[in-house]
Amino acid sequence: MNFENNLAFAKAMDEADELRGFRTQFLFPNQNGKQFIYLCGNSLGLQPKVAHEVLKRQLDNWENHAVEGWFEGETPWMFYHKELKKLMAPIVGASPAEVCPMNTLTVNLHLLMVSFYQPKGNRFKIIMEGGAFPSDQYAIESQVKFHGYKPEEAIIEVFPRAGEETLRTEDIQAQIRLHGDELALVLFGGINYYTGQWFDMEAITKVGHEVGAIVGFDLAHAAGNVPVKLHDWNIDFACWCSYKYQNSGPGGISGIFVHEKHFTNTALNRFAGWWGYQENQRFKMEKGFVPEVGADGWQVSCTQVMPMALYHASLQIFEKAGFIQPLRNKSITLTNYLQFIINEVNIELGEEQYKIITPKDSKDRGAQLSIIAREKGKEIFDGLVDNHILGDWREPDVIRLSPIPLYNSYEDIFLTGKALLNVSTTILGTK
Incomplete structure (x- = not known):
């Protein structure tokens, strides 16, 4: 043009x-x-006009139903997250079963790393982009320390070549192959917050799997911004915040993705909570955690209704926009x-x-x-x-x-x- x-x-x-x-x-x-001319939606999206209305609706549910709001009203809170799952899935290229709204981004990153970072023997290292957002840096650093490793030994950062601002895909792939026998996890951002570079997620995932590593992505700057195909690209897990490109409000609820190939893998560790227990047996309050099938099984705490309502409002705008x-x-x-x-x-x-x-x-x-x-x-x-x-x-x-x-x-x-x-x-x- x-x-x-x-x-x-x-x-x-x-x-x-x-x-x-x-x-x-x-x-x-x-x-x-x-x-203002607002060009900061990559940090915090604008407020949808309908936000006041959707919050008032849930406040009215609380007022009129109190505790029965979990099971009564137009949007019973017990099942409210399922409405969001249907709208989240097309945004990240997944099935509804593979996604779930819950918690906040770094909390979810930690929960997913509990399952998908399982260092063993010589395979204990994590490879990531150099200059990742501090949330990722700190989460990864603390996870490797939790497992008893030194960050300087367990974390491999890939930086651009001298005189260049962004990473070359072939350099990322080369580093993954170079350290392949030692890699437990490949964990990149979908888009680098500083440079705005969108990494070739499919290519990174492919080579990560070739060397036997698990591959995950932080999609804070990608979800709702660029078309990703988490399921088709065979990515193991991902998480994202919803308050940037998806306009869910400051500190808005996060989302997770877990590929369906992991749904029946009982060898995965997880930090369990009541809300991740199988839904049709949850209120029996029995000992012994049995996860709900799908991404819902990674839930820990109960539905965050107000943040979820704001996210739902914005997701419906995405739906109308195609x-x-x-x-x-x-x-x-x-x-x-x-x-x-x-x-x-x-x-x-x-x-x-x-x-x-x-x-x-x-x-x-x-x-x-x-x-x-x-x-x-x-x-x-x-x-x-x-x-x-x-x-x-x-x-x-x-x-x-x-x-x-x-x-x-x-x-x-x-x-x-x-x-x-x-x-x-x-x-x-x-x-």
């Missing part, structure tokens, strides 16, 4: 956008009576347009003031561009915020901008570029 750096082009793109109506279903932050593929199609165009606009700003400035470190090919990224300013990056970021452009600053030097297809427009992108140019010329004094 031949992009143009003018408002008329952006408005024409918005007019032709079949998803444009979904923007009206979200609430945008504002300051001093002016609405789940992932229509969103992905728009996301590619939006992000390509943002890339074009940033390059136009550089041309206007007469130099590469802004270097995009996210992969240039849309197949290797989701709805995010990570940008390094040559100078005064934090000042420029703050200047954008002052101009009602809200992205995300990540130390030491990255501005993350994430156009979300459900609620961002092409006009947002054009106006962001205009503001970026104005802020740059003011702060840098180039014009």
Whole structure:
């Protein structure tokens, strides 16, 4: 597509956008009576307008039914998670039995590692991306310590080549093969939070299994962002938060995936809880944990009704939008347009003031561009915020901008570029 750096082009793109109506279903932050252009959905998604309604409905259930709300009302809490499972599954390429909403992301990562990180003999190491989000780093570090290993001996991090910002798939595969006999687990993010690189999850999984390792993914920045096929790619397990691209609210409920091939594997350890016990026998309160079949068997605590209601509300918006593929199609165009606009700003400035470190090919990224300013990056970021452009600053030097297809427009992108140019010329004094 031949992009143009003018408002008329952006408005024409918005007019032709079949998803444009979904923007009206979200609430945008504002300051001093002016609405922000919100490009931070990779950190926290916007609030759906229906959020107040769905919370009130559950508060009414609590008021009217009290404890009987577990079994009475329009959405009995005992079985409420099943409604979500049907809508979660298409987003991550799984069957409803393979997914479950529960807990929060790092809690679920720990619970899944209890089952899927089982070091034995010489096979005790975990391979991961270098520079993973701290949650993953700390969880993995503490897990290997729990098993009696030293992190510096048990954890292998794969970093980009010198002078490069992102990882090459062949380098990841080579490291997996190099350490194959020692690997118990391959655990990557689906998308790296800092660079925005979408890893080739299928290729990583294939080589991980070739060397005899279990393969899992943290999909915090991938679920609801890019099309993944957890079942078809034969991934063993995954977990994700729902408050970024899936708009479930701050600290929203997490989701897990366990491939169906593991459902009957009695050799898997797990930290059990009452809510993971087989559903039709749960209230007999008998000793001896017998897990419910499927991902539900990894539940520990009872249903978190209010967070689940917020997630449910957002999942229904995804359903109306056609789940992932229509969103992905728009996301590619939006992000390509943002890339074009940033390059136009550089041309206007007469130099590469802004270097995009996210992969240039849309197949290797989701709805995010990570940008390094040559100078005064934090000042420029703050200047954008002052101009009602809200992205995300990540130390030491990255501005993350994430156009979300459900609620961002092409006009947002054009106006962001205009503001970026104005802020740059003011702060840098180039014009």
